[in-house]
Amino acid sequence: MSDWHVDDDLAARYAGGDLGGTTAASVEAHLLACERCRGSVAAAVPAERLERLWQGIAEVVDAPVPGPFERLLRLLRIEEPTARLLGVTYSLRWPWLAANAVSLLFAVYAAGVNDRWGLLSFLALAPVLPVAGVALAFGRGADPAYEIGLAAPYSVFRLMLMRAAAVLVTSAVLAFAAGFAFLGNWVAVAWLLPALALTTLTLVLSSRFDPVYAGSALALLWLAGISVFAVRDQPLAMFGAAGQVTALAVALVAAALLFLRRDRYQSEES
Amino acid sequence: MNTVVVTNVVKSYGRYRALDGLSFTTGPGVTGLLGPNGAGKTTLIRMLATVLTVDSGTLRLLGRDPSAERLPIRRRLGYLPQEPGFHRSFTVFEFVDYVAILKELTDRRERHDEVRRVIAEVGLAAVSGKRIRALSGGMRRRVGIAQALLGEPELVLLDEPTAGLDPEQRLRFRDLISRIGENRTVLLATHQTEDVAALCGRVVVLDQGRCAFEGTPEELRRVAEGQVWLSPERSGMLSWRTGEGLFRNIGGAPAAARLVEPTIEDGYLLLLGDAAVGVGS
Numbered sequence: 042m043s044d045w046h047v048d049d050d051l052a053a054r055y056a057g058g059d060l061g062g063t064t065a066a067s068v069e070a071h072l073l074a075c076e077r078c079r080g081s082v083a084a085a086v087p088a089e090r091l092e093r094l095w096q097g098i099a100e101v102v103d104a105p106v107p108g109p110f111e112r113l114l115r116l117l118r119i120e121e122p123t124a125r126l127l128g129v130t131y132s133l134r135w136p137w138l139a140a141n142a143v144s145l146l147f148a149v150y151a152a153g154v155n156d157r158w159g160l161l162s163f164l165a166l167a168p169v170l171p172v173a174g175v176a177l178a179f180g181r182g183a184d185p186a187y188e189i190g191l192a193a194p195y196s197v198f199r200l201m202l203m204r205a206a207a208v209l210v211t212s213a214v215l216a217f218a219a220g221f222a223f224l225g226n227w228v229a230v231a232w233l234l235p236a237l238a239l240t241t242l243t244l245v246l247s248s249r250f251d252p253v254y255a256g257s258a259l260a261l262l263w264l265a266g267i268s269v270f271a272v273r274d275q276p277l278a279m280f281g282a283a284g285q286v287t288a289l290a291v292a293l294v295a296a297a298l299l300f301l302r303r304d305r306y307q308s309e310e311s
Numbered sequence: 312m313n314t315v316v317v318t319n320v321v322k323s324y325g326r327y328r329a330l331d332g333l334s335f336t337t338g339p340g341v342t343g344l345l346g347p348n349g350a351g352k353t354t355l356i357r358m359l360a361t362v363l364t365v366d367s368g369t370l371r372l373l374g375r376d377p378s379a380e381r382l383p384i385r386r387r388l389g390y391l392p393q394e395p396g397f398h399r400s401f402t403v404f405e406f407v408d409y410v411a412i413l414k415e416l417t418d419r420r421e422r423h424d425e426v427r428r429v430i431a432e433v434g435l436a437a438v439s440g441k442r443i444r445a446l447s448g449g450m451r452r453r454v455g456i457a458q459a460l461l462g463e464p465e466l467v468l469l470d471e472p473t474a475g476l477d478p479e480q481r482l483r484f485r486d487l488i489s490r491i492g493e494n495r496t497v498l499l500a501t502h503q504t505e506d507v508a509a510l511c512g513r514v515v516v517l518d519q520g521r522c523a524f525e526g527t528p529e530e531l532r533r534v535a536e537g538q539v540w541l542s543p544e545r546s547g548m549l550s551w552r553t554g555e556g557l558f559r560n561i562g563g564a565p566a567a568a569r570l571v572e573p574t575i576e577d578g579y580l581l582l583l584g585d586a587a588v589g590v591g592s
């Protein structure tokens with residue numbers, strides 16, 4: 042081993058990153074072999090700089106990796122915390138969206154095979170999917186940290202509305218795409234108002250019941266209504282003008298109720 | 312100053328009265344909440360956490376009424392539920408970060424620093440990138456404690472925080488909580504009388520939805536003063552065989568008995584009498 046060692050001045054310059062490549066390399070080669078100099082270089086590293094470096098590394102290691110939906114939201118300029126809160130929603134994640142898309146494809150395929158009944162199956166299904174998605178987006182059953190979230194300052198009501206809106210938009214986009222691509226006429230949008238009415242009602246009932254129960258009950262009622270008209274041989278009756286007006290009225294009343302009862306979502310009466 | 316004032320609180324589930332006219336007060340420092348299973352501890356903690364509303368009676372938390380001013384209380388609250396749920400596919404960091412967002416820590420950098428701080432406080436820094444589903448039960452409990460500390464809350468409510476912790480972690484927890492309790496109000500529901508003895512400046516005992524005792528751990532211990540005996544024979548309801556082969560009896564003096572110093576547990580058992588050994592309703 043040579044007699045040459047890293048003196049204080051050199052140590053300080055090395056730690057400060059001020060040495061040229063060659064000198065730095067020879068210092069490093071020496072450090073590998075000499076414990077004493079490792080000590081003096083370590084002492085020369087400013088604590089504050091080390092802290093910053095460490096923070097930077099910790100940030101890279103820890104920082105949550107956003108999923109695809111969350112990244113999409115960020116692209117749409119939605120703020121990071123909001124995007125996170127939406128991104129963790131089960132019914133806004135890939136498995137659910139894929140299942141959604143597959144069901145819709147089956148329905149439009151059926152519509153292609155058999156005009157009338159196939160079309161009905163698409164129209165019946167399209168509103169059920171967002172209802173199911175909304176039911177799985179918040180509440181004790183769907184959100185394991187619900188109790189902790191309830192005691193946190195972030196408004197549970199606002200979170201619920203945001204997630205419901207996001208679910209409604211994503212399922213609507215999927216259903217529009219499927220409807221227009223494969224059916225290509227007005228019926229491809231006839232499900233929209235019923236979907237709006239049913240999801241808003243799900244939210245209203247969720248102030249008293251678990252959203253999963255509320256959503257299931259409404260979906261069953263909806264399918265029962267469809268079946269009643271179907272056996273009377275008027276399969277599309279619920280999607281005519283009268284049906285649309287009713288759906289709109291229900292959606293408006295439900296939205297008003299939701300607004301009036303917004304405080305009930307913030308805690309439990311038991 | 313009293314940061315928690317509970318007055319005549321009643322809470323029923325259907326026809327069952329879980330809290331039946333409960334009153335007590337407490338202030339800064341660590342307060343232990345003892346009581347047998349079903350006494351109403353969790354019901355009370357959930358009310359103090361503003362999650363559940365009272366049927367009748369009043370609450371004042373940090374000088375405010377939770378039925379009128381929920382939000383300002385929530386901003387100063389940390390809460391560990393008895394059965395906290397976790398997004399199991401999240402990493403420890405992601406989960407605590409998620410709660411931090413709900414706690415309105417919006418600046419990403421500051422939030423992440425705070426998340427790292429609380430994770431380090433409970434000794435989980437080494438596993439902060441691990442998925443929650445891959446943690447042991449005790450580690451998961453510590454994740455729960457970590458999120459309750461986010462944002463240095465002034466009122467910290469912990470429902471059975473030490474259930475499932477190993478002795479070393481329990482020690483660490485005591486250190487952590489006693490530091491927090493120096494200037495803030497910590498309420499912990501527990502079945503561990505040793506934790507109460509080691510940690511709490513005050514203790515409240517609940518029994519069937521009412522306050523059965525309110526005072527210092529030393530006062531609770533003294534409830535059993537002169538009533539704990541070691542004897543070769545069993546006597547009375549509250550007695551058990553100790554490691555040395557003698558019976559520890561609480562209550563009247565049995566034959567050939569030697570009087571011993573009571574513990575907090577003795578005081579607690581004596582206080583609850585039949586309820587403590589599961590004979591009461």
Ligand SMILES: Nc1ncnc2c1ncn2[C@@H]1O[C@H](COP(=O)(O)OP(=O)(O)OP(=O)(O)O)[C@@H](O)[C@H]1O
Pocket residue numbers: 324327329346347348349350351352353354355393
């Ligand atoms: N959601 C509920 N619905 C009906 N009854 C309930 C509900 N929650 C609690 N209870 C009842 O209220 C009483 C008090 O329950 P609580 O959970 O507050 O007790 P605890 O003191 O926390 O008990 P433990 O030590 O077992 O956690 C019990 O008899 C329980 O059965």
Ligand SMILES: [Mg+2]
Pocket residue numbers: 352353354393470
């Ligand atoms: Mg409990």
Ligand SMILES: [Zn+2]
Pocket residue numbers: 045046047071075076077078
């Ligand atoms: Zn050297």
